[in-house]
Amino acid sequence: MTTILKFGGTSVATADVIERVCRIVRGTPHPVVVVSATAGTTNALIGAARAAAGGDVVAVETIMARLTASHDDLLRRAAGKDDGEATRALEDLAQRTKALLRSVAILRECSARSQDAIVSYGELASSEIVAAALRSRGIAAQAVPATRIVVTDDAFGGAAPAFEETYARARTELSPIVGRGQVPVVTGFIGATREGVTTTLGRGASDYTAAILAAGLGADECLIYTDVSGVMSADPRMVEGARPIPRLSYAEAAELSYFGAKVLHPRAVLPAIEAGIPVRILNTFAADDPGTTITARAEADGSIVKATTSLGGLGLLTVQGSGMSGIPGFAAKVFDTTAAEGISVLMISQASSETSICLVVPADTAERLKAALERMLAKELAHHDVERVLVERPIAVVAAVGEGMRGTPGVAARVFGALGRGGVNVIAIAQGSSERNISFCVSEADQAKAVRAIHAEFGSSRPVPSAPPPASASSVR
Ligand code: ASP
Ligand code: MG
Numbered sequence: 276m277t278t279i280l281k282f283g284g285t286s287v288a289t290a291d292v293i294e295r296v297c298r299i300v301r302g303t304p305h306p307v308v309v310v311s312a313t314a315g316t317t318n319a320l321i322g323a324a325r326a327a328a329g330g331d332v333v334a335v336e337t338i339m340a341r342l343t344a345s346h347d348d349l350l351r352r353a354a355g356k357d358d359g360e361a362t363r364a365l366e367d368l369a370q371r372t373k374a375l376l377r378s379v380a381i382l383r384e385c386s387a388r389s390q391d392a393i394v395s396y397g398e399l400a401s402s403e404i405v406a407a408a409l410r411s412r413g414i415a416a417q418a419v420p421a422t423r424i425v426v427t428d429d430a431f432g433g434a435a436p437a438f439e440e441t442y443a444r445a446r447t448e449l450s451p452i453v454g455r456g457q458v459p460v461v462t463g464f465i466g467a468t469r470e471g472v473t474t475t476l477g478r479g480a481s482d483y484t485a486a487i488l489a490a491g492l493g494a495d496e497c498l499i500y501t502d503v504s505g506v507m508s509a510d511p512r513m514v515e516g517a518r519p520i521p522r523l524s525y526a527e528a529a530e531l532s533y534f535g536a537k538v539l540h541p542r543a544v545l546p547a548i549e550a551g552i553p554v555r556i557l558n559t560f561a562a563d564d565p566g567t568t569i570t571a572r573a574e575a576d577g578s579i580v581k582a583t584t585s586l587g588g589l590g591l592l593t594v595q596g597s598g599m600s601g602i603p604g605f606a607a608k609v610f611d612t613t614a615a616e617g618i619s620v621l622m623i624s625q626a627s628s629e630t631s632i633c634l635v636v637p638a639d640t641a642e643r644l645k646a647a648l649e650r651m652l653a654k655e656l657a658h659h660d661v662e663r664v665l666v667e668r669p670i671a672v673v674a675a676v677g678e679g680m681r682g683t684p685g686v687a688a689r690v691f692g693a694l695g696r697g698g699v700n701v702i703a704i705a706q707g708s709s710e711r712n713i714s715f716c717v718s719e720a721d722q723a724k725a726v727r728a729i730h731a732e733f734g735s736s737r738p739v740p741s742a743p744p745p746a747s748a749s750s751v752r
Contacts, residue, residue: 312397598660
């Protein structure tokens with residue numbers, strides 16, 4: 276049995292934090308480590324690829340000189356004494372990446388395929404550094420490029436893994452290493468086609484790699500180490516009493532991320548969840564904190580609203596008019612227009628009177644959508660079936676999320692009662708039939724006030740949840 280330990284970019288960025296990583300690895304039985312590129316590296320490499328495509332050789336050299344120097348320096352600081360294996364690997368990687376960038380500069384174009392090869396430098400380098408750091412502390416460790424494990428299609432920049440093949444390879448590549456008592460340090464984010472061409476799984480996809488390996492190896496747990504102590508009950512910049520949520524169901528995590536909670540992209544951890552493997556969000560910088568455990572289903576813990584999340588920078592479009600009522604296909608027209616403009620809708624609300632349809636879209640697309648809708652509805656507007664298309668912005672969507680809301684009467688009353696007492700004017704309301712989420716729009720000026728009002732209403736009244744069992748690594752400081 277194994278435990279997946281995934282460390283994000285900030286968790287591998289300095290020698291001090293790599294020291295923490297090593298202690299966590301040491302405290303975990305049979306770990307398989309997955310790493311991201313050091314913070315900022317992927318962006319820098321994309322910058323280098325763009326500069327190369329534009330023929331700006333000087334910029335490419337500057338970026339690469341800075342990146343390679345910082346990686347060499349990090350290796351020296353994190354691994355202490357000279358690690359020949361990692362030093363040579365970093366040198367080869369730097370040479371190869373510079374050669375790739377030179378070809379891009381000659382061709383003056385950077386395909387997604389070339390870019391994937393270039394950005395793979397980030398994870399390949401950090402896996403070498405972390406493996407060397409572990410070895411320097413007497414922990415047998417080996418960098419393993421995921422190009423040997425994660426088999427993907429050739430959709431460069433966002434390749435889709437072939438799960439069964441990948442799972443089989445995870446077992447044949449990694450189990451023997453773990454069996455020998457060694458720690459594999461696998462690159463997140465990257466994979467390869469069946470022909471062996473390097474691909475990437477999309478930005479931020481190291482979590483995905485971790486979840487895929489967890490599923491393939493049938494791991495006990497998938498621990499995602501980041502720089503915050505889990506998913507918070509509200510944005511701590513808005514709410515002083517915000518705290519990490521001990522347990523979330525997958526569905527709750529998905530609802531939360533949709534409206535702005537940024538800790539992880541839940542879809543990325545789905546392979547682990549589907550395999551029944553709990554995913555825990557933990558803090559490398561505070562490894563004793565219990566973090567957030569995400570499982571397929573949540574146990575009832577007496578809470579009603581677990582988290583309040585919000586997203587600003589939005590616009591509300593209202594199509595208004597009494598002639599719309601009872602006309603089949605009217606909503607379809609509105610949404611077809613929105614789709615044709617390539618605008619994604621964050622929230623929809625229509626009252627049963629059918630005299631208005633509200634949709635929430637990114638604020639900077641609202642005027643364009645209004646114009647498109649006015650063109651599409653020109654006839655209805657001329658006949659006064661549609662009175663007008665209104666735009667309000669900037670607005671925010673606030674969502675109260677929790678499995679405990681389901682089937683609990685009076686939740687909406689408490690939500691809106693709290694808002695009323697807080698003096699927050701609600702512009703539109705939506706509740707999905709999942710009943711895990713009540714969402715509403717307020718003017719952006721009221722966003723923080725609304726989040727605070729709901730958090731206070733449910734946060735203070737709910738029983739203090741008992742702490743989950745400590746992570747296998749939580750005894751490590
Ligand atoms: N290094 C990659 C990125 O920045 C993957 C990751 O960090 O998860 O997108
Ligand atoms: Mg990252």
